[in-house]
Amino acid sequence: GPKVLQIPSHQIIDMGQMVTLNCDPVSNHLYFYWYKQILGQQMEFLVNFYNGKVMEKSKLFKDQFSVERPDGSYFTLKIQPTALEDSAVYFCASSGLGGSQDTQYFGPGTRLLVL
Amino acid sequence: AQSVTQPDARVTVSEGASLQLRCKYSYSGTPYLFWYVQYPRQGLQLLLKYYSGDPVVQGVNGFEAEFIKSNSSFHLRKASVHWSDSAVYFCAVSAPNTNKVVFGTGTRLQVLP
Numbered sequence: 001g002p003k004v005l006q007i008p009s010h011q012i013i014d015m016g017q018m019v020t021l022n023c024d025p026v027s028n029h030l031y032f033y034w035y036k037q038i039l040g041q042q043m044e045f046l047v048n049f050y051n052g053k054v055m056e057k058s059k060l061f062k063d064q065f066s067v068e069r070p071d072g073s074y075f076t077l078k079i080q081p082t083a084l085e086d087s088a089v090y091f092c093a094s095s096g097l098g099g100s101q102d103t104q105y106f107g108p109g110t111r112l113l114v115l
Numbered sequence: 116a117q118s119v120t121q122p123d124a125r126v127t128v129s130e131g132a133s134l135q136l137r138c139k140y141s142y143s144g145t146p147y148l149f150w151y152v153q154y155p156r157q158g159l160q161l162l163l164k165y166y167s168g169d170p171v172v173q174g175v176n177g178f179e180a181e182f183i184k185s186n187s188s189f190h191l192r193k194a195s196v197h198w199s200d201s202a203v204y205f206c207a208v209s210a211p212n213t214n215k216v217v218f219g220t221g222t223r224l225q226v227l228p
Contacts, residue, residue, distance in 0.1 A: 106158030
């Protein structure tokens with residue numbers, strides 16, 4: 001089936017540094033999402049993005065977070081500066097026109113460790 | 116706001132046995148409901164979804180789920196499990212007027228050979 005890719009698969013950085021997580025969504029999809037999963041806990045919605053704009057975001061989407069998809073390339077999640085509590089697995093997802101009614105296709109996740 | 120409860124963190128069954136993974140949701144109207152499976156080091160894959168109509172939904176690999184509105188439940192079932200079904204299963208809910216999907220905490224299924 002359709003595949004979502006995430007780069008890198010793992011990232012270790014020092015607290016206070018900037019990190020960019022990259023997502024290559026399904027090619028004809030229009031809605032994009034980021035989720036955060038702390039080890040052993042549930043996956044939690046961070047943000048969704050459509051037509052160049054953030055549509056919805058949760059309380060977890062702190063001011064240090066930003067998302068963009070410049071010129072139809074990667075859909076990125078940037079954290080600047082990072083904090084210890086940002087350590088988690090971040091999943092990207094995409095769906096076609098129809099938003100959450102459409103099937104969301106997930107990437108394999110990026111494991112972020114902030115030291 | 117919608118929410119999901121998966122009361123069983125772990126379930127262990129023998130290969131060939133039947134399976135039910137429990138899911139209860141909280142939402143005032145009729146939600147969109149999903150079951151996803153996550154294999155190690157992979158992203159979530161959709162098993163099945165319910166929007167409306169027949170409350171029993173068929174999914175991939177012999178899985179099915181039944182939407183029972185009176186019980187606010189959407190339990191996942193399979194008649195006979197295989198060892199390859201071992202994975203983490205997530206129930207999820209979405210309200211029709213939002214793009215946000217809320218996931219449960221997941222149930223880790225172990226199938227013993």
